[in-house]
Amino acid sequence: MKFNADEIASVIQSEIEHFQTTVDVREVGVVLEVGDGIARVYGLSGVMSGEMVQFPSGVIGLAFNLEENSVGVIILGDYLQINEGDEVRALGRLLSVPVGDAVIGRVLDPLGNPLDGKGPVNTTERRIVETNAPGVAERQPVREPLQTGIKAIDAMTPVGRGQRELIIGDRKTGKTTIAIDTIINQRESGVKCFYVAIGQKDSSVANTIKVLEKAGAMDYTTVIVAGASAPAPLQYVSAYAGTAMAEYFMYKGEHALIVYDDLSKQAVAYRQLSLLMRRPPGREAFPGDVFYCHSRLLERSAKLSKELGGGSLTSLPIIETLEGEVSAYIPTNVISITDGQIYLQPDLFFKGIRPAMNVGISVSRVGGSAQIKAMKDRQVAGGMRLALASFRELEAFAQLGTDLDPATQARLDRGYRMVELLKQPQYQPLNVVDQVMVIFAGNNGALDQIPTSQVQAWEKAFLQFVRDQKAAVRTQIAEKKELTDELKNALKGIISEFNATWKPGGK
Amino acid sequence: MAEPNSQKEPRSQQSVPFDSGKAYLGTVYAKALLGVTQQAGNTAEVVAEFDSLVADVLDRLPLFDATISSLRVPAEEKLALLDKVFNNPRLPARMSLTLLNFLKVVMRHGRLDCLRAIHRALRQLYDALQGRVAVEIRTAHAVGADELALIADKLRRTTGLDVSLQSRVDPELLGGLVVRVGDTVYDGSVRNQLSRMREGAMDATLRKLRETGQQFVTN
Numbered sequence: 067m068k069f070n071a072d073e074i075a076s077v078i079q080s081e082i083e084h085f086q087t088t089v090d091v092r093e094v095g096v097v098l099e100v101g102d103g104i105a106r107v108y109g110l111s112g113v114m115s116g117e118m119v120q121f122p123s124g125v126i127g128l129a130f131n132l133e134e135n136s137v138g139v140i141i142l143g144d145y146l147q148i149n150e151g152d153e154v155r156a157l158g159r160l161l162s163v164p165v166g167d168a169v170i171g172r173v174l175d176p177l178g179n180p181l182d183g184k185g186p187v188n189t190t191e192r193r194i195v196e197t198n199a200p201g202v203a204e205r206q207p208v209r210e211p212l213q214t215g216i217k218a219i220d221a222m223t224p225v226g227r228g229q230r231e232l233i234i235g236d237r238k239t240g241k242t243t244i245a246i247d248t249i250i251n252q253r254e255s256g257v258k259c260f261y262v263a264i265g266q267k268d269s270s271v272a273n274t275i276k277v278l279e280k281a282g283a284m285d286y287t288t289v290i291v292a293g294a295s296a297p298a299p300l301q302y303v304s305a306y307a308g309t310a311m312a313e314y315f316m317y318k319g320e321h322a323l324i325v326y327d328d329l330s331k332q333a334v335a336y337r338q339l340s341l342l343m344r345r346p347p348g349r350e351a352f353p354g355d356v357f358y359c360h361s362r363l364l365e366r367s368a369k370l371s372k373e374l375g376g377g378s379l380t381s382l383p384i385i386e387t388l389e390g391e392v393s394a395y396i397p398t399n400v401i402s403i404t405d406g407q408i409y410l411q412p413d414l415f416f417k418g419i420r421p422a423m424n425v426g427i428s429v430s431r432v433g434g435s436a437q438i439k440a441m442k443d444r445q446v447a448g449g450m451r452l453a454l455a456s457f458r459e460l461e462a463f464a465q466l467g468t469d470l471d472p473a474t475q476a477r478l479d480r481g482y483r484m485v486e487l488l489k490q491p492q493y494q495p496l497n498v499v500d501q502v503m504v505i506f507a508g509n510n511g512a513l514d515q516i517p518t519s520q521v522q523a524w525e526k527a528f529l530q531f532v533r534d535q536k537a538a539v540r541t542q543i544a545e546k547k548e549l550t551d552e553l554k555n556a557l558k559g560i561i562s563e564f565n566a567t568w569k570p571g572g573k
Numbered sequence: 574m575a576e577p578n579s580q581k582e583p584r585s586q587q588s589v590p591f592d593s594g595k596a597y598l599g600t601v602y603a604k605a606l607l608g609v610t611q612q613a614g615n616t617a618e619v620v621a622e623f624d625s626l627v628a629d630v631l632d633r634l635p636l637f638d639a640t641i642s643s644l645r646v647p648a649e650e651k652l653a654l655l656d657k658v659f660n661n662p663r664l665p666a667r668m669s670l671t672l673l674n675f676l677k678v679v680m681r682h683g684r685l686d687c688l689r690a691i692h693r694a695l696r697q698l699y700d701a702l703q704g705r706v707a708v709e710i711r712t713a714h715a716v717g718a719d720e721l722a723l724i725a726d727k728l729r730r731t732t733g734l735d736v737s738l739q740s741r742v743d744p745e746l747l748g749g750l751v752v753r754v755g756d757t758v759y760d761g762s763v764r765n766q767l768s769r770m771r772e773g774a775m776d777a778t779l780r781k782l783r784e785t786g787q788q789f790v791t792n
Contacts, residue, residue: 186779
């Protein structure tokens with residue numbers, strides 16, 4: 067391959083021939099001080115809040131604080147190239163990022179510049195980063211399900227398209243895994259996925275990208291990275307930039323999913339900026355508008371009305387707690403903004419219950435109406451949360467060592483097996499029909515005679531059995547999305563047929 | 574009295590580390606001084622005196638500037654010094670009472686180090702009051718007086734305001750003219766045009782490359 071210099075020269079020549087000498091009019095200011103991702107600028111008297119400014123090195127900034135004598139600018143790039151006395155020019159534009167199909171499958175920085183070495187992002191369409199959320203008339207209630215592929219979540223805290231479901235928990239409890247599983251499970255659903263990594267180690271982001279690639283999920287996923295070494299302004303802006311890219315698909319009538327991993331680090335970046343800008347600190351030194359910072363971000367996730375195409379943007383914000391402290395400032399804020407939360411607990415995680423979801427305090431406030439009928443059935447996930455809660459109570463009571471009557475013992479045994487059934491290895495999302503079938507089996511006592519340690523092996527073999535020999539029933543459930551009495555009887559028949567032949571393996 | 578529009582402006586915003594706090598204080602004091610002089614009706618004289626104070630005294634006698642700015646010199650001594658220098662019957666020129674009183678007030682507040690900032694703000698406010706606007710022009714080569722007059726005349730007609738010109742020579746511009754009115758810059762310099770041409774060529778090449786990528790490559 068050789069570059070053709072003549073062609074390039076002809077393009078440049080025509081550019082020079084058509085160059086028009088016009089006077090360049092610009093509004094300018096002078097850098098007074100610079101450091102830690104912010105600059106204070108004198109002048110720029112006509113600049114507007116949020117407007118883009120440009121430093122001589124080409125680095126872009128945003129007017130963040132408009133004060134009587136100076137303008138506080140957050141610098142989206144390398145601030146070490148900026149000197150005191152530099153001329154800053156206002157660009158008269160708002161920050162925007164490239165959007166469209168070209169960003170799918172890419173790894174980008176918050177300004178839309180590629181980080182994956184796959185060449186420039188080939189799109190001319192751009193979208194403003196900070197836009198208003200759709201209003202009341204432009205929305206409709208959440209109705210369609212967004213299958214996460216995780217049994218415990220799809221059964222008990224279902225997520226609907228357009229919902230905001232918070233994933234909250236201590237470090238190392240599997241928060242990111244739930245989000246990644248959900249992305250992997252969108253392979254056939256046509257939902258475009260956006261993963262915004264904020265303030266994370268670049269090594270873990272690289273790992274996540276690898277997992278997504280391995281699962282074939284990068285075909286419909288965009289990763290936006292503002293790593294731990296990125297300046298605070300970029301970390302702060304990244305969440306909004308990712309939302310702008312995802313919103314494009316929502317307004318086009320398609321469905322998108324965005325994961326913010328995680329918003330606590332974004333809040334910390336915003337706190338850093340605000341303190342450097344000398345905005346007054348409030349609780350935990352966060353600025354007063356940190357709630358608004360998150361609420362305006364998450365309000366942009368919506369299910370649009372039919373007139374607007376009925377597209378949706380679902381968001382899975384992640385919050386990391388310290389020592390399970392959900393009553394800290396940022397966790398309470400985000401809990402109150404979102405439509406429910408999935409609460410992950412370290413003790414469950416170490417007991418081997420993964421996903422380590424605490425069923426008692428995890429809720430989904432709108433997802434129930436988005437569940438498919440088959441899942442909502444009373445014999446499937448209908449009363450599951452209550453049943454598990456009463457099991458936990460019973461379990462605590464049984465630990466006192468008293469003798470139990472057979473009925474109580476049976477309830478306990480059923481509970482142990484249901485808990486076992488809800489365990490799921492990471493990066494292996496399950497189709498909703500399969501979920502319905504195994505939970506139905508568990509609720510109907512199919513597992514009562516199986517040793518607890520064999521439940522997962524049973525599940526695997528059972529699903530394989532159905533897929534191999536009873537595919538007709540499976541497709542019927544998938545088509546009807548409902549468990550009719552007929553199908554229930556068919557399922558019961560399959561279960562007893564399978565149980566008659568299945569032998570627990572070794573161990 | 575000093576001509577404020579002289580070519581050699583010793584301290585421009587660019588060459589001195591700029592203190593926005595002092596600039597703010599300067600505006601406050603300048604507004605107060607203007608309020609007094611407008612009531613007394615001697616604004617023009619006081620502004621001219623202030624010009625002279627900065628250009629003929631502070632700039633020429635840095636030690637005097639340092640003395641009155643210093644916090645180590647007691648207030649009584651500064652007061653005596655101000656009276657001795659500016660209100661001495663034996664000297665030919667005496668300061669108007671308004672400005673002297675103003676200086677004493679500034680001194681009492683320990684802000685004599687802000688005199689230049691006050692002067693700058695006063696000049697700006699006074700110019701705005703007179704319908705005059707300070708314009709800075711930068712050129713690659715020194716410009717003759719008649720050309721300056723031509724530019725000033727042209728600017729006067731386009732802005733509709735009385736223009737006070739300040740010109741500077743900046744060889745990096747290569748050619749052309751840069752006019753700055755307030756925070757707005759009208760850049761007609763050769764340097765700017767070259768860099769914009771460069772950007773344009775770069776953009777056009779990139780765009781072409783994206784549209785018809787193979788055109789540039791011969792296998």
